[in-house]
Amino acid sequence: MSKMIFNERQRKQLEKNKNVVKVSERSIRYCPDFKVRAVKENQQGKGPNQIFLENGFDLEMIGEKKPNQCLKRWRKTYEQFGEEGCYTERRGKGSTGRPSSKLLSSADKLKKTEESIAFLEAELEFLKKLDELERQALQKKRF
Known part of the structure; x- marks a missing residue:
């Protein structure tokens, strides 16, 4: 989670963006279609900041590092699970605790x-x- 806290005005502005599903005080949940599109554009050479700016995000509001962090996470998901990985929620699934080290x-x-x-x-x-x-x-x- 981010250290940034969004005020009411910022949350309302972010919720107006079609690429945002939900906004809380500390987090933004992005639309799966945006995630896939952003990963594909990034693979074609566009930078994370450029992708976010073109899709209506204010980098001062969400944080300068947020686009890089998000795309790094989304690329990893995309490489592991393909396009479908961006559409499904996997948090907490398949976790069986710490694996044996030997x-x-x-x-x-x-x-x-x-x-x-x-x-x-x-x-x-x-x-x-x-x-x-x-x-x-x-x-x-x-x-």
Whole structure:
């Protein structure tokens, strides 16, 4: 997110731009068609600032670095997922946490799985004993 905060007047002005879907205090959500068009124009040699200026954006308002940052991000998406990538929202999808930093061999995987099973079996035994102790305490309370 940007450190810039848009006031009400700036938000209204940005919302009038056909290339903007939504504006909040701190962010601008751009139209997917604009993203694709901007990436294609950039690939043909147009600079990010020129693209944004030609499409009605005031660089003083959105920030001088914003066009470069946006196009860098959009180019990466375009290269990875193609044109369709600009039309779909992927934030939060496919994130499975931090990947393991080392590749495990079959023997290591087996050992890790066996350790996990042993831990779960010990936990189960502990819970069974705890359950039995709770039952005994409840029976003593009744008498």
